[in-house]
Structures are given as structure tokens and as C-alpha cells.
Amino acid sequence: MNYSCSRYELKCNECGKLFGNQPLSACPDCLAPLEITYDLEAVRGIFTREAIAAGPANIWRYAALLPIPDGFQPDLPVGFTPLVRAKNLGKRIGANNLYIKNDAVCFPTLSFKDRVVSVALANAQKFGFTTVGCSSTGNLANSVAAQAARLGLKATILVPADLEPAKILNTLVYGARLVRIDGNYDHVNRLCTLIADEYNWGFVNVNLRPYYAEGSKTVGYEIAEQLGWQLPDNVVVPMAGGSLIRKIRKAFKELVYLGLVEDKPVRFFGAQATGCSPITTAVKQGTEDIVPQRPNTIARSLAIGNPADGPAAAKMIRGEGGWAEDVSDVEIVAGIQELAETEGIFTETAGGVTTSVTARLYAQGRITPDQITVSCITGNGLKTTDALANSYLHVDARAIRPRLADFDAYLRELDGTTESELATAGA
Ligand SMILES: *Cc1c(COP(=O)(O)O)cnc(C)c1O
DSSP states (O other): OOOOOOOEEEEETTTOOBOOSSSOOBOTTTOOBEEEEEOHHHHTTTSSHHHHHTSOSSGGGGGGGSOOOTTOOOOOOOOOOOEEEOHHHHHHHTOSSEEEEEGGGOTTTSBTHHHHHHHHHHHHHHTTOSEEEEEOSSHHHHHHHHHHHHHTOEEEEEEETTOOHHHHHHHHTTTOEEEEESSOHHHHHHHHHHHHHHHTOEETTTTTHHHHHHTTHHHHHHHHHHTTSOOOSEEEEEOSSSHHHHHHHHHHHHHHHTTSSOOOOOEEEEEEETTBOHHHHHHHHTOOOOOOOOOOSSOGGGOOSSOTTHHHHHHHHHHTTOEEEEEOHHHHHHHHHHHHHHHOOOBOHHHHHHHHHHHHHHHTTSSOTTSOEEEEEOBBGGGOGGGGTTTOTHHHHOOOOSOHHHHHHHHHHHHTOOHHHHHHHHO
8 A cells, every 4th residue: 555645734724824744733924723735636545435445444444644754654453433323322312323443442541542642753764753642631641651662752641640540550561750739730731842842842732733633534534434424414423622523524524625525514513521621612602712621530531621622613513513511420430330231331430421521412302213323431440430439339348168059048138139139031
């Protein structure tokens, strides 16, 4: 496969000025975020359903529309996660055509951040950085640490001090240098901007952010391909910085433009925790003005109080006829349990947010039962087990003796069932 055929460069969202390719995330003139623009006509002949199907079963099958430097040979099988029909969850919440995009099992570090990091680090190498890093709410830290280790790059990673222990461990194990900051993500991110300049390091979500963000498009490409090259009616997406939700839309638009899918209206629904809901608040109030918040939620991976792409995300959601909702910490835990109990998928707190918001959108009638709806599960529950610490206390309570009578008694106690019910169940 030829990985060096895309022609791309940085472009300012506001003034349209082009900046070639360099580690730069904002327009020096108008301070708006930079995005990657492609010569779509140049890839029309090579970005086809057939060529993609002949590619590897990972995100690199879409390399022609990713910002990959000439000569880059990707070797990590990132992405191409399952899209599963959620019949059981659907039955519970009144959905007939609900799908789960399951990035809880993304390779290599079990969140969708593996997609963005692999694209960012390809460019970090091209730009000559030997040390890379990020400001992270957890999953990004894990992915940068793992992928930097594989590429032989040094990694320095900054996180808020109150991160889940599993996400700390999942960073340190790869040999990364981890710095806990006494502050929230927004403090961490500001500091990283200064460090990137001072030390000349490649921070994937700071000076490499436009390249990083493009990796999220692969979620959109995969959804369309896995639905048999059609677009869904609705997509429910968790929001932290507000990047992923916009990039799924960008992917759909590119597929329509190049004729891989038929055009149709797709509505985007954003999901946040009430304890950090700057984007959903803006959407509900009908504004693009984001009022920064001080995060206070168990959904730490979504705890960005001043989201970089918040204004653009809020504008897009409303503009396409979508909506945004936020749920409490109690609902987040219930969402984690509901997805696990119905579909056998154990997601982290962010997935609890998405699942609960999805259920609410059906309950509100904003999504109707027969529409094709994809709920994006972006991270793995094994990283946030502390969120469930109070949910299964009886397991720790005591062990029973290895006797059938003890087991019988224990089961009755556990289920609160009667003798006759037990007999029926055993029959
Ligand atoms: C980072 C993250 C998100 C949100 O991504 P943005 O592009 O910043 O909005 C969603 N879910 C999980 C699990 C994440 O780690």
C-alpha cells in the first residue's frame, strides 16, 4: 500500500491562511485553531471502497486521508474496533437500531486515544522531536507512553494530580516520565504550552494538535464502512475538548464528497458529565460561548473545563439538528452497569456518560427507535474500577465454606429468593 499519497497542510479555520506542515496549533494572526486541509481531488482515485477493503484491518487502511509524512511506514495495528449491534441495551431503552462503536478494546492501550496518538507521533518523528509528551486526563497519557516506548522516543507526560490510580500506573509501566500537577486539566494544559516552547518537545495535543485531531476521523470512517458504506442517522459522542465529535463529522463529509457513501443528514449528540459540562451547557443555551467550569466529576477523562474545540463543537451540534446532554455521577455508574449487564462491554466512566446520555435521548424522543444510531464507547472500564468501588461491597463481605448447604443458603441470601424459586431455577 502506498502511504505517501496524501497532500495536506495546516489551514486556519477563521482566515483560511495556509501554513504548510509544522508543529503549530493556532493561527498567529487570528489565534483560531489550525486544521489539516487535503487536496481531496488528488485522492479521489485512490480513496475508494475497494482500495480501503484491500488495506490492513486497522486505521492505516484510511492513510490516504490522514496526515502521514512521505515514506512513513506504520506498523501498529491501531483501531478498526468492533461495531456491535446492541439489541439487549436497545430493548431496555427503546432502540431498535442501536450500535456500539467499541473503542474500549482499541489497540494498544484500550481507548480511542490510540488513534490520535499514532497519527501525532508519525509527525513528531518527521519534525525531528526526540521527546514527546502531552497534557492528559488519563487515556492520552497511557497511549503516548506506550507508543513512544515502541518508537524509541522519550516521553514526558503531565496530568492533574487527582487522576485514577490505574491511569497513573498505565503510564508509568511504559517507562514514561510522569508529572502530577497540583491543579486541574486546564492548568496542566497551559503549563504544557509553555514547556513545549521552552524545551522544544512535541506535545501531541499542544503543538502537534492539528495532526493528533485528524486521527479521530478514523472513528467516522470505520462507522460508515462497518455499516456497509452508509451513514447513520445519529451519533452519540462523549466530549472532553470537543475534538472527536467534530472529526467524526469531518470524516462523513469527506466520504460523501468522494462518493463512498450517499449523502444524508446525520445528527450529532454530545455527552458530558454534569460535573464538567461546558459544552452541553452552551448547546442547551443556544450559544457557542463556552463558560469555563471547574470540573468535579468521576468522569475524569472528560474533565476539561475550558475545551479547546468547545465553541466549534457547540456550533456544529446545533447546526446539524443535534443536541447535547449531561448526566450525574450516579447516572454514570448506572450507565457503566447497564452496558455491561446488557451487552457484556465494560466501559470506563466516559462510556457511562455516553450510555446514560444515549438512554436519555431516546426517553426524550430526540432519537426515535428505528433510526440508525451509533453510541461511541471510547474507553475501558478496567481503568476506572474505583468508580464502582461502592457498588459491589457484598463480594468482599465474606467467603463461604466449600459446602453445598452453605452455597444454597448464600444464594438465597444474595438473591432474596424463596426455596420454591430456587427449585424452579434449578430444574
Ligand atoms: C479524550 C477522551 C474523550 C473526548 O475526546 P475529545 O476529542 O477531547 O472531545 C472521550 N472519551 C475518552 C475515554 C477520552 O479519553
